[in-house]
Amino acid sequence: MEKPVYHRVLLKISGEALAGDKHSGLDFEVIGQVCDVIKKCLDMGVQVGLVVGGGNFWRGAKNSGGGKMERTRADHIGMLATVMNCLAVADVCEQKGIPVRVQTALEMRAIAEPYIRSRAIRHLEKGRVVIFGAGTGNPYFSTDTAAVLRAAEIDADVILLAKNVDGVYSADPVKDPTAVKYDSISYDEVLAQHLMVMDTTATSLSMDNHIPVLLFALKDPENIIRALCGENVGTIVKE
Numbered sequence: 638m639e640k641p642v643y644h645r646v647l648l649k650i651s652g653e654a655l656a657g658d659k660h661s662g663l664d665f666e667v668i669g670q671v672c673d674v675i676k677k678c679l680d681m682g683v684q685v686g687l688v689v690g691g692g693n694f695w696r697g698a699k700n701s702g703g704g705k706m707e708r709t710r711a712d713h714i715g716m717l718a719t720v721m722n723c724l725a726v727a728d729v730c731e732q733k734g735i736p737v738r739v740q741t742a743l744e745m746r747a748i749a750e751p752y753i754r755s756r757a758i759r760h761l762e763k764g765r766v767v768i769f770g771a772g773t774g775n776p777y778f779s780t781d782t783a784a785v786l787r788a789a790e791i792d793a794d795v796i797l798l799a800k801n802v803d804g805v806y807s808a809d810p811v812k813d814p815t816a817v818k819y820d821s822i823s824y825d826e827v828l829a830q831h832l833m834v835m836d837t838t839a840t841s842l843s844m845d846n847h848i849p850v851l852l853f854a855l856k857d858p859e860n861i862i863r864a865l866c867g868e869n870v871g872t873i874v875k876e
């Protein structure tokens with residue numbers, strides 16, 4: 638087995654990635670593949686925290702009906718959507734014998750533990766996967782920001798950002814055939830060029846806390862293992 642270069646990672650999976658080709662709802666084949674890879678990570682001795690998005694069900698800004706709904710409440714729905722995804726991923730983890738706990742930023746004691754940093758770290762140290770739900774618990778934030786926040790709190794070595802694109806490009810590769818993919822880019826360049834890696838709040842939080850972000854495509858979930866072994870499977874954003 639190859640030796641991992643990271644000890645503790647924060648994996649972020651967007652809701653859309655969990656929907657597979659359907660783009661909404663849940664694709665249990667994709668979730669199963671992701672959980673298989675998470676199991677391999679644990680077998681390699683890597684501690685895994687997971688933040689899951691909710692965009693496969695609801696995005697506050699996009700789905701609030703152009704002002705028909707108050708934004709804060711629309712974001713509450715988005716945070717609930719992330720919890721639905723967390724429960725689905727936790728269930729598949731359990732079916733595969735992966736020890737897992739869900740912790741939510743908004744209390745829902747009947748279905749998940751509340752987020753408590755020290756408890757989350759203890760779970761990780763015991764080899765359990767911790768799935769962080771409900772984003773940051775605040776409206777106007779994204780689950781990318783939640784991923785950076787939790788990564789900082791649990792002292793993760795890296796944020797593995799699994800998306801539907803395979804890296805950071807100089808322009809939108811769908812619209813511009815001359816767009817080039819970066820192997821590595823600085824936070825400053827991402828912010829200055831308004832590159833669509835993460836939102837600016839998430840990017841600046843990772844910059845201020847010196848947490849490298851590796852963006853790669855979830856299409857091949859084995860990319861997660863390659864990333865753990867230090868292979869550059871996408872684009873690394875760092876200082």
Ligand code: UDP
Nearest residue numbers: 652690691692696697712715772773778780
């Ligand atoms: N959300 C929020 N606060 C957070 C994280 C998420 O209000 O800290 C809401 C927001 O409405 C967002 C939705 O949850 O649109 C789903 O999260 P996100 O769009 O980040 O999911 P992803 O794009 O990763 O699937």
